Amino acid sequence: MRLLEERILKDGKVRPGGILKVDGFLNHQMDVHLFMQLADQWHEAFAADNVNKILTIEASGIGLACIAGLVFDCPVVFAKKTKTKNIDGSLYKTTVESFTHGNIYDVIVSRDYLLPTDRVLLIDDFLANGAALDGLCDLVEQSGATCVGAGIAVEKSFQPGGQRLRARGLRIESLARIKAMHDDGTLEFDD
């Protein structure tokens, strides 16, 4: 079993309705030494891809992305949730529909920090329906940069995001893949 899967079994909690609580080590309290080990796993997977920039989305992706930035030795950019109107054209902007929170929001990245020469690795804590990852892919595409793939901590593979994005050609390296969560509080990982 993989490192993050072991940690989920030890400290994660399954709640009714397909909710996995990992806020003791991943997305509220953060175990930064675990993050370093996860970043090493992404680095191993993307070692040949000449990543020179990491892109994530606020808020809970930022910690993972920054530690990955140390390992990949490159700057980290986080897309910002905003109500800003893009009047002066200085921003790339896209729309993300959150199924989890039932809302739609804009995210932006300054044109200064995504360049056509960039080779971008996307980092996020969760992949379920894939809405956030869709948005990040769209921002990279607008900039003309190359997206080498996505490093995800926890993928809920019983939800459609991973399959849809892989079918579109996105390489996704998820460090824990959950195929089922049960109302008795247990869960199953993909093989």
Add this chain to the structure above:
Amino acid sequence: MRLLEERILKDGKVRPGGILKVDGFLNHQMDVHLFMQLADQWHEAFAADNVNKILTIEASGIGLACIAGLVFDCPVVFAKKTKTKNIDGSLYKTTVESFTHGNIYDVIVSRDYLLPTDRVLLIDDFLANGAALDGLCDLVEQSGATCVGAGIAVEKSFQPGGQRLRARGLRIESLARIKAMHDDGTLEFDD
């Protein structure tokens, strides 16, 4: 001149109305190697304080706080902006009034992640009016934990937050202190 001050002179931009843009290295694109050097400076300042937890607030404090967590060898908690009603008492909650954005919002921390035995270092990217830092102090106080102080990247010392919070007894270590910003795009640091 100190490291972060040199970087602000090199890559920061002063905008009319007392706005300092540092989004090329601090709060949109993040230079994580710089962050490591800043974290080392905080660690030097708070080496004797037995810090066992770092607390920050989403979103732009998270990157700095996570890298500091590696240096201090402790977990990092970020307070979340939320509209959640605290019905079940499982949260510490406070209210932050942002002068910059002209709004008021609630921030929460789970009671599981701030304990009376904790010795907490607060980390944030900016200190101006001190509203965010007030909120973090309040959360720590509610929990019964000890606040050893605050590590701030950029303090605008011409705004009242730093003076007010120091007068209340909070130890604040700011790595760049700006005492004046001028409409011609120049700025001055405190000695």
